[in-house]
Amino acid sequence: MATGNVATKIPVKGVPSSEHEIITPEISNFIASPGEKYLRYRSEVPRFDLGQIPFFDWLFHQRWWQFVTAFPNVVIFNLVLVAGFIGVTDPNVNFATVITWYLWFTVVFFLMVGVGRGWCLICPFSAQSEWIQRLSIWGKNKHNLTLNKKWPAMYSTVLISIIFFVVLTFFEEYFNIAGPGLPFMTATLVLGIITWDIFYALVFERRSFCRYGCPLTGIIGVVSSMSPFDGYRTKNPDICKRCRTKECMRGSDVSYGCPWYEYPGSMSTNFNCGICTECVKGCPHNNIGLAARVPVADTWAPKVKKFDIALSVTLLLGLTWFQMFNALPFYTTMNNYLNNVTGWYTFSRNSMMLHGLGSYYPNPLDFVAFVLLGPAIMLLLSYMGYVISNKKYGIKKLFTLYSYALIPLFAGTILARQFPKFLTNSDIVPKYASSPMGFKGWNLLGTLTLPAMYSSTTPVYVWQVQVITVIIFGILSIYAAYKLLKVDFDGSKESKRVFAIMVTSFILLIIMNAVLYYYMAFFNGMSAPF
Amino acid sequence: MVAKINYERCVGCEECVVACARDHCIHLEESTNIIVVNESTCNNCGACVKRCPFRCIDLVGDIGPLARKPSMVATAVKS
Known part of the structure; x- marks a missing residue:
């Protein structure tokens, strides 16, 4: 007996069609693209x-x-x-x-x-x-401690x-x-x-x-999945x-x-x-x-694409947006407003901050809102794809497949967010390896006298590297979407319409992320913030 | 009782298919690389459970309520 509303028959060799098993919606949660491409990875990559x-x-x-x-x-x-x-x-x-x-x-x-x-x-x-x-x-030990x-x-x-x-x-x-x-x-x-x-x-x-x-x-x-x-x-x-x-x-x-x-x-x-x-x-x-x-192959090649992984990509993209928006001036105003409205200001002051820990930032409400922004945008795009394809492709399928295509853009955006600290201060690591505790007089490796100095101001080129990274990885996302169109859809005009919507949205997201990195630096004297 | 697969963990190695003594009871759906169990022919002998290298098969009693749980586990049943 089927337990769901929608079920798909699975043909089995040598079994009469009346006895074919059905695949329930619970299984379909895991499978966005059932099809005949079992060995496509090996042949195409x-x-x-x-x-x-x-x-x-x-x-x-x-x-x-x-x-x-x-x-x-x-x-x-x-x-x-x-x-x-x-x-x-x-x-x-x-x-x-x-x-x-x-x-x-x-x-x-x-x-x-x-x-x-x-x-x-x-x-x-x-x-x-x-x-x-x-x-x-x-x-190799025969006995384990577990x-x-x-x-x-x-x-x-x-x-x-x-x-x-x-x-x-x-x-x-x-x-x-x-x-x-x-x-x-x-x-x-x-x-x-x-x-x-x-x-x-x-x-x-x-x-x-x-x-x-x-x-x-x-x-x-x-x-x-970006890896070569x-x-x-x-x-x-x-x-x-x-x-x-x-x-x-x-x-x-x-x-x-x-x-x-x-x-x-x-x-x-x-x-x-x-x-x-x-x-x-x-x-x-x-x-x-x-x-x-070929790098990026695992964004389109896996024969089973999972909804939980797709949802993870969008949540992580939302989290990355939080880490970008929180460096803009308007975020502070919004965060302060929410702190007053929600009582977070009072809670923080009377709890952790009494002990010299914690801060008024971030307000949990705006933090969660930003994280959920990723899935919300992808859901909206999937719904648009569902409508424009005359309901040929389900919202869940579109959400899952195109979220996989978003992986390079997410990867590039979050990688770029790490650049300011890395490109400005990673050279001081060998220096302080000589005095790990920071105690004066220690120079274990003889590197303490290296000229590297800590700086809280990033060089101007950092934001440029960030923008270039986002654009390159964004283009890889469009490439991944194109490959998905080839391997997970049937080449119909509906699938191409959905592809057009998705790619247009990806381009807008790439521009938004690149502009955000520019403005983050702009409001900080062209020095990309940590 | 029926064998229930943890589809997040199942790798499609077909060890359970080898272990199962009944025809068409359990098979690999090659297009998706997942194992599908036929509830009506499964006699819950547990051979597949013992054979599974990653212990991703369980014998469960009442398939209906479990399938409705907000779980990441899925189960196939015969119509």
Whole structure:
């Protein structure tokens, strides 16, 4: 018995049509574009397998590979903890804040665009929790220190991560953690994430934290679709089809089963590939490789496009708009007005600010409104597409598919937002690495005398770089929309009408974002604000 | 009772199809790479649950109310 209002029959070979199963609306939540393009990714995207180069093939098979990549970050972020808690309070001298906000947060975005889940490979938080869970630093251990609980099915969605990221951003703004503010706030944030990660590792199986709990996993997965790398995937799907042992998922004597719950044999997106190489080590057929491919391909190529990912893209775009609008003068006026009307001013003053923490910014109301602006605009565009296509394409389908096309624009916009701190002050990181706590007289690496100086004023070229970045990534969004039109629609005139609406709107959004970056600098003496 | 798939987690590896002893009870829908379960032929033996490498199949009792929950999990049933 069908449980929904609309159902679609699924033909099954060898089964009479009267016994065909139906696909309920609950399933269709997950599938925006059911169709015949099962293998289109492989045929349409040129790829080059790095595994063909003997050095990489050898490297990816080494168990110590992931340890070597993550260990430097483990050292750095444990130093961040120490410096943050016992170092000086000046955030522009303390290593904890200097490296975290002037370098790390931008590097993470570069890694997303350049490598996909490159950060997940070298993440010090999950590395430490995984060492504890596996009771091993890089070897294969038969016994794990975990309750091995299954992650609840109803919370198996990327939206959990996006909500964590949005909430964390609110508190980051409220406490001015990334300003940067007081170093101990940064250290507290890092300690919180490490503790949270270890808790997940001890309770749940595999990397449940990385897949569902990490506040960054959603945004990294989304932006990873820009990456020119595939993630680890099968070289020949037929071999995987015939393989009955599936070491890539189950693990073997020399490898763990995929910590990210991925199956290289059918993977069509790198959204959940943590590029940890466990599948490469486990595959008895040496049938898994890491391929370089056309950048941006995962915005249009995945055979299943998910609504929760699409919604995440729009929410993140809304969050990015908040981070841009809050640097404009009118935002302060609006925020103050809302603070008075909603009582947030009184609440903040009488609670956190009594203890020297927090601020009057942002008001939760305008923060949430900006975040919801992304989905609202996409919903409006989808509705327009629905009407103009004479109701041929559903609102949900249009919302899902074209939100995927928005990924490059979102990626470019949020990447550009990180430039002011990075391009102005990242050069002071080596300097203060010599005196992590900011104590006078320390010069551990001999770099304290480097001429690099902190500046609160960004060079004029920064806003120009921001605008150019938005335009280039915006054009990639239009390209992604064009590819979607080719692979997910039937070429009808209705689909072209919808495409015209979407692309026109994308162009307007690109112009809006570019102009916003210009005005942010304009109201700050042509110096892009932090 | 019927096997219920966590579609967010299901990777379409077909291990459950191999495990299932009944014809046309569980199969991979190749166009979407998702597993579909036929409620009327599923005898809730649990073979697919045991075989699934990522533990993304559960045996659940009453499919109706569960399907109506605001969950990210979906289930296919026979008409």
